[in-house]
Amino acid sequence: MTTAPGDAAPPPRRTDARLNRDRPVAAAREVFAASGGSDLEVIRNFPFLVTGAVCGVLAAVAGWSGPLALVGGYAVPGWQSGAVLLAVSLILLGVHYVRGVRRYAASGAESMPSRRSLRLLLALALLTAAAALGCGQGALSDIVNGAEYRVLAPTGPGGCTAVVREQSFLESGRGEVYAVGDPGLARTPSGTWEVDAGHRPVAAGSYELSWGDGGSLTVRDSGTRPAPALDVEFLACP
Numbered sequence: 001m002t003t004a005p006g007d008a009a010p011p012p013r014r015t016d017a018r019l020n021r022d023r024p025v026a027a028a029r030e031v032f033a034a035s036g037g038s039d040l041e042v043i044r045n046f047p048f049l050v051t052g053a054v055c056g057v058l059a060a061v062a063g064w065s066g067p068l069a070l071v072g073g074y075a076v077p078g079w080q081s082g083a084v085l086l087a088v089s090l091i092l093l094g095v096h097y098v099r100g101v102r103r104y105a106a107s108g109a110e111s112m113p114s115r116r117s118l119r120l121l122l123a124l125a126l127l128t129a130a131a132a133l134g135c136g137q138g139a140l141s142d143i144v145n146g147a148e149y150r151v152l153a154p155t156g157p158g159g160c161t162a163v164v165r166e167q168s169f170l171e172s173g174r175g176e177v178y179a180v181g182d183p184g185l186a187r188t189p190s191g192t193w194e195v196d197a198g199h200r201p202v203a204a205g206s207y208e209l210s211w212g213d214g215g216s217l218t219v220r221d222s223g224t225r226p227a228p229a230l231d232v233e234f235l236a237c238p
Contacts, residue, residue, distance in 0.1 A: 048099070052092030056127045059085035063134025067187045068149075068163060070180040075149035075163045079138025086131045093124060145169050150202060156211035158182065160237035164217075165189075168198035175202060177217050181237030190235045193219055 062082035069076040141147070145167035152162040156179075163178045163186070173196070176189035201207060206220040215235030 046096060048092045048096035052089045052096060053124065053127065055085045055089035055092065056124070056131055059083070059089055059131035060127060060134055063131055063136075063138055065187065066138055067185055068165070068178045068180065070151070070161060070163060070184045070186075073151060075151055075165075077138060077142065077147075077149065077165075079135045079142070082131060082135040082138070086128070086135060089131070090128065093128075142167075145174075148200070148203060152202075152207075152209050152217075154209070154211065156215050156235070156237070157213075158237065160211075160215065160235070162209055162215060162217060162235055164202045166200045166202055168200060171197055173198045173200060175200075175219065177235065179215065179235045179237045191217070195219075 059082040062078045062085060066078035067081070068078065069081055146169075147165055147167040150164045150166070152164060155161050159182060161180045163180055165176045165178070167174050172194065174192065174194050176192050178186040178188075179190045180186045195201060201219050208216075208218045208220075210216050217235060
């Protein structure tokens with residue numbers, strides 16, 4: 001197609017690639033609009049909302065998945081980490097709310113909050129409830145079963161550390177061993193065992209821990225009677 005001299009050239013057509021590229025931008029603007037501002041304004045003026053929401057998500061994950069952390073030589077169960085993250089989340093969201101109320105009052109606006117703002121508030125409430133339930137069920141389990149955590153020595157190759165969780169309820173006892181590596185986090189136990197009469201053999205010192213390419217933990221029901229069925233072999237850090 002040709003144009004006469006002096007006529008303006010038609011605007012270039014947007015390609016499919018450009019349309020696809022712009023869709024996430026438009027979606028992000030819709031999300032930011034729920035907070036009452038443009039994208040750059042939300043990033044700059046609402047950092048407490050974003051950080052609080054991220055901490056809430058991490059609190060929910062920690063509460064429900066139950067990872068074990070090793071901090072300063074102390075074992076920290078997932079529900080405790082989640083509780084700390086949840087507290088930080090609530091503080092940040094509280095600061096965001098207070099700042100929002102002050103900004104709303106200073107603007108002199110008389111309109112009711114938008115539906116998007118209400119949906120955002122509902123989503124944050126559900127996230128907080130999920131995190132609280134996850135941390136609560138973990139704490140309740142540890143309290144009811146009298147769970148105890150112990151960091152065992154010696155450490156293995158690369159600083160790999162064996163951490164044991166023992167619990168007992170009525171006439172049954174259960175133990176779990178975690179292999180915690182450099183990140184200081186173990187998502188699942190490397191092995192488990194069960195004993196009768198609510199005994200806690202690791203707490204009583206009735207165990208042997210040795211390291212080679214991996215680790216081997218032998219748990220005995222008493223100090224003199226070995227229980228081969230309670231051997232946990234090949235502890236390895238990720």
